[in-house]
Amino acid sequence: MSDPRCVMISGANRGIGAVLAKRLFDAGWCLSLGMRSPAMPDWADAARVQVCAYDATDPASAQVWADAVMARFGRIDAVVANAGIANPQDVVSISDDEMNALLQVNVMGPQRLAKAAWDGLKVSGQGRVILLGSLSGKRVKSARSGPYSVSKFAAVGLAHxxxxxxFDEGIRATAVCPGFVATDMAQSLxxxxTATMTQPEDLAxxxxxxxxxxxxxSVAEFHVNCQLEESF
Structure with a gap:
């Protein structure tokens, strides 16, 4: 395949997803950007950038998006499952609906996205899947981070x-596990x-x-921390 490679990035409207999208665009990739409210970035060239509606809580959304990518670009070389949510409660206080929302977005969303893109990823023999995990998927730091950690432990397991x-089809999957990243989510927690946090540009x-x-x-997990603590 000699055409530019194509990457799907969920949660691409802000934070890590938005910074990554610009970096890969500058590197020559074609982009399909999944957003709950699709909006073309002001830096984008519509010849190489597609924006699509994507809702990680909707079981049908991933397949609709992947089909649109294949119809537009005819290939999927990488998937970055970046969309995620947090809920700062402990595992006793959190409601079933709130816990289910964490699992739907942080675990089932990436699983459905990889599944929807799977056939496209196999074609080149070098498909790539990146799941935005977390160091909270490697250890539990506090009671308030418990439910989020449960979902991110599962996300890391999903990457494996x-x-x-x-693997035999040439697809390589990696869980990228950062600590605090200077995004809106981290600032709410x-x-x-933010100057002492890992920057979105670093993760991009x-x-x-x-x-x-x-x-x-093949890299199974990549850990990134902004502070000194135990290894994982």
Whole structure:
């Protein structure tokens, strides 16, 4: 395949997703940007950028989006499942509906997205799936982070399961697990100075590196922290 590679990025309207989209656009990728309220970025060239409605809580949304990407670009080379939510309650206080929402967006959303794009990812023999996990998917820091950690532990497990499912087809899956990132979500959860957090640009650089690695350099997890704590 000699045409530009194509990446699907969920949650692409802000934060990590928006920064990653611009970085990959500048690197020559074609982009399909999944957003709950689709809006073309002001930097985008419509010849290489598609915006699509995507709702991680809607079981049908991922397949509709993947079909639109294949119809427009004829290929899917990478999927970055970036959309996610948090809920700062403990596992005893959180309601069933709130817990289900965390699992729907943070676990089932990425699973459905990878499944919908799977046939496209197999074609080149070098498909890539990046799941935005979290260091909260490696340890539980506090009671208030408990439900979020449950969902992110599952997301990290999902990345490993996808890596096994697609390895013989050339698909490589990685869980990218950051600590605090200077985004709206993090700022709503902590009073930490954003200057001391990992920056979205740092994660965009990491993700670009991971999706460019050859099949012989499979990375199961990539941990990124802004502070010194135990290793995982």
């Amino acid at each position: 399961a996808l890596r096994h499912a697609g 902590t009073d930490r100075d 650089q990491v993700i670009e590196m991971l999706i460019n690695l050859p099949n012989t350099a």
